[in-house]
Amino acid sequence: MRELNTLTAHELIALLNIGDISPIDICKGVLDAIKNKDAKLNALVHFDENKVFERVNALAKKDGTKALWGIPIFIKDNICVRDELTTCSSKILDGFCPPYNATVIDKLSQNGAVLMGKTNMDEFAFGSSTETSCYGTTRNPWDLERIPGGSSGGAAACVAADEAIFALGSDTGGSIRQPASLCGVVGLKPTYGRVSRYGLIAFASSLDQIGPVTKDVEDAALLLKVISGHDSMDSTSVNKPVPDYPSLIKRDVKALKIGIPRQYFIEGLDAEVKDSMREAIKRIEDMGCVCEDMDLPHTEFAVSVYYLVATAEASSNLARFDGVQYGLRSKQAKSFIDMYKKTRQIGFGDEAKRRIILGTFALSSGYYDAYYLRALKVRTLIKRDFEDAFKKFDAIITPTSPTPAFRIGEKTQDPLTMYLSDIFTISANLAGIPGVSVPCGFTRDNLPIGLQILGSPFDEETILRIAYNYEQNTDWHKKRPKI
């Protein structure tokens, strides 16, 4: 019998249903894995074994309505859990325990999931490598000298390493999909508005979404179904019925039309990633899909738009971290203005400071029109590219990341280089469309490569269906790192 921590949620649910195992068994399996591996990985930040046992023991009786009953789940550290440390891997939120749950946490609890703890992330989700965390970087389970991606690096690493069954991450410019790709797991960013943002500590309010990080597509579908749905506490959450993703993904994909954008196969795309993609596209064609080259003409502007729009919103969202009501407060301050300036000086890391300054600049008097407003207008062009594309295509396939996982420290000197690693994922956030990354190969150095499938708004079903069928036709998702 395989060790329980190496199974997927749907496999564990089947075992729980026939009574072969209990939630405690699963927890113990996961806890053992954590003890063995996390010292090397540093994927988890706030984790208390005693609390986990309390929660398992407090589990209400199993019944048919609890879709995730007994399954442990890890949560990215920017999602509020009542009375639990939620710090966005930042010093400025040191000690912060929110007095309320994010809506997704309530949904997980209502469905019987067991909250395990928090995963590491780039500070305030600012990053693509988890290197900006105040708790130190998380290491990629496939190569401990490399980054796991970011900003949901901790979530992706612990799922890939079987320290977790599955996890929730957040995605603003690729922060679920890119680490999923670099760690060889599945990561989904839902359509903007599909999942409530209430309780997600905001980075960029018009781009953020919470989504699943899982070992396979079926688990992603399962988790997506639980966390999706309208929330009256979130004005930007959409009132649309939630499809039964787990059953819908198992239908076939014959005759689906898939677009392959030329703009994603460019200079700078790693040769091995390119080769993997070609193979994957062939495989998808064998499944019955029709793949065709097409254009998303404004792709090259996405990173520029993102680093103006997202940082502008972030500069405003992070202005509240001032030491008044919670978190860190500088003791050196001579006046209340001084308190703000010094608290934010010592509380924020470099990347946070850079992005806040960049965003503040883009909104400031004299620069607003040339930077922020212009970026919002170009965003319209990017959104239109996808609207036009989805008139003809059911889905779009691209590489998730231009390269496999890079070395720790390799891109920290030049922020721009780091930003360009988001080049394939950012557009989906700007347009608000859903995207999923699934493993599609490995490099010669045994580093995972990911394939991204993008869909039209609220059509998670189609992209998950393609992802599921592809996965069932390959073995990439079964491979595990040796730590």
Place this chain on the structure above:
Amino acid sequence: MAITKDTVKYVANLARIELTEKELSHFTGQLDRILDYVHKLKTLDVARLEPTSHVLEMKNIYREDKVKQSLPPSEVMKNAPAKEKDLFKVQKIV
């Protein structure tokens, strides 16, 4: 130059972040490079475009005027770095 040290200093002040001299120099160079890159947006003609600040077409989302239970003060204050009874305490403002 897309951005000068003086501008970075001014903007950091707007954002209420104190920067060391080292940070100021370092960040100015980095931000300059980033802003240089984003200047590619200038090559596009945006005159007739509407800005997209919301990707959703939704309008008119609101709630009814009903009072809901507030947080108890103990919950409100429990993260406070400084407090006096049920009031947040800060350095003198005026």
Place this chain on the structure above:
Amino acid sequence: MTYETVIGLEVHLQLKTESKAFCGCSTDFGAPPNTQVCPVCLGFPGSLPVLNRQALILAAKVAISLNCQIAKLIRFDRKNYYYPDLPKAYQISQYSQPLSQHGCLPVLVDGKEKRIKITRVHLEEDTGKLFHQSSYSLIDFNRCGIPLLEIVSEPDINSPDEAYMYLRSLKSVLEYIDVSDCNMEEGSLRCDANISIRKAGSKELGVKTEIKNMNSFRAVKTALEYEEKRQIESLEKGERIAQETRLYDADSGITESMRSKEEAHDYRYFPEPDLVPFNFEDAFLKDIENRMPELPLARKKRLMAEYSISDYDARCIVGDKNMALYFEKCVSIYKKPKEIANWLMGDISAYIKEHDLTINDLDLKTEHFVGMLKMIDSGLISGKIAKSLLIDMIQTKKDPCALVKEKGLEQISDEGEIENIVKEVILENPKSVGDLKSGKENAIMFLVGKVMAKTKGKANPKKVNEMLRKKI
């Protein structure tokens, strides 16, 4: 050198909703600190706003009653600045696509109607409250998130008195539509003023100062009077006016420069991403309009039609909802609308203005007031006596009959008594008598006045007039 004073007023009004603008916390006044707060109005990380529909409805009512154009599509924007009473470090407000613009408020100034233009009326959220101790400050967020309406006037106001009348007119309209407690002492209505001086006839505006910290309508008037004088004096000396914010000090009646270093605010307004836009469907607006109480204008038309009073009188009466109610109550017990209107617009309004009160504050029973009018009509007291009787009634709350008896105010109509005094006055004022004989009509008023003085106002002036003419 004559100068023109230019004033613009910015009024912030707390709307009377049960719950806050963006969350379900109560808006009740006076609760213990930080007991009416939640993650949303505290701005805790991860919290999100959801707009209170009633706030929008009340805001629309105000916009309609101020004759504003309501925008088809409205948005919210973030106004970014740092202050400890602002937990998110931004205020959800409206900047580029506000609720409404281009309205006007008719104000009676020296008997003439002046239409003060309203630049905009928009919705935003209130901040917390600060309490300053000797070496630290304390913050209560109960008030944070209460819906506020910002009403900005054009700089159409040209004197501190006009500013006062504008505020009174505004309050009366707001009371008609019952959207706010309009209480400056409790803070549900706040006012900041901008004032500048320019040479009469000049088209350019002078440098303006912003005046804050005025806690009553009267304070607004006093503060502006002081500031107007200060600026004019400065200009006469050839000094430059500094563009600054000044605080009014109620104890000394002066404005003082805020000594703290003033940085021009860069609010970095941008569209609030957590709230979606609103469009006012025609049906929605029509529904609001239909439910509005009879507004001053409609009431004015009705009063003119029903009671045959003049446009001017009707306009004055409806200026205050409670005044209009008082008027109609009086007319229902005494069918002399013109007389009632005259007294309301004349002596009663003068008293109200002088003592900074409202008609309800006077607590003058309609029966007492009407009783007094009846006494005038019957000749029991003279019109002149009635003026002081009115004040007595207001101050003592006694009924007019009791007061008349108490003070012996009955009019002297007895011919014999009047005749004696008339004779005296004729003897004492030969010059005026001569003037009257030679055709100078003004002299009669002088002589009547003399008789009235001798009778302490109690003589029946008509009879006095007749008798004087007969004797001369």
